Amino acid sequence: MTSMSQFVSMTVYEDSRRHTLMEQSTRQALFKQAREWVLEAGRTIREKIDDPLVIDTKSNENDLVTTMDKETEQFFASKIKGKYPGHLLFGEEGYGDKIESLDGTIWIVDPIDGTMNFVHQKRNFAISIGIYHDGIGEIGLIYDVMGDVLYHAQRNSGAYKNNQQLKQLSFSVDLRESILGLNHFWLCENSLVDERVMQRLVRTVRGTRSTGSAALEMAYVAEGVFDGYLAMRLSPWDIAAGMVIINEVGGVTTDRHGHPINLLEKTSLVTCNKQIQSTILKEFLEKGKK
């Protein structure tokens, strides 16, 4: 386990749990190592992008997984366990640990976010890594592998697209002039919200986009090229990195009720510019709630 002396003594009390914040020098070293591994994993995927794929399905026939997803997660598992035996890995493909609490230092890893895009388009997918310490997001990395674009952030140190710092999100976004990322299932009959209310949202905003990688859609919100992103059901590894990055540019991330995200469970997601959050929640998701 990582020595406690590596962390500052500052303690945050929240929900009567004791958190220690990671010291900046520890975080910086961890970030450099994580970035090196992410870039290495991305290079390997690019080199193999035209190799024949072995494709399997998981929860349903459209929930795809390939040997590349598994090999990439195994790569991170062996690197993390080799260098940081006290850290935990929470990964989509199951090569990590059984995670039942957010205590300790946890790497929350999606080796390929947007596997359907990876299979069908060979682009528009990302490696997503959030590093949390005692439940607090310390580092976020979202790597658009084929575009060779790395979105990254460290807590209280700003967010970056490659080496360029991202600006704070605009304070003057009007919902009617915004672009939202959302999956088209919001507009089909569904168990969460009246689809007619969501159709009204789509008619209200300037435009909608559906990218097919939750991590990339969150990166686009941080970049300000999307003003918000809504998802019905995501897993912790889809969103852990994005939450750290969006936080650094002044965006907000909650579930569809406006509650904080629980990174131990599947969850709905609303992440957006602060200016439009309450309207999306109150005027649409709350009014259309089933």
Ligand code: 2AM
């Ligand atoms: P994945 O590619 O890592 O599975 C697609 O709209 C987004 O939803 C992607 O980020 C995708 O992540 C995620 N996703 C796809 N199927 C999912 C499922 N069954 N549960 C949670 N997230 C899913």
Ligand code: CA
């Ligand atoms: Ca995945």
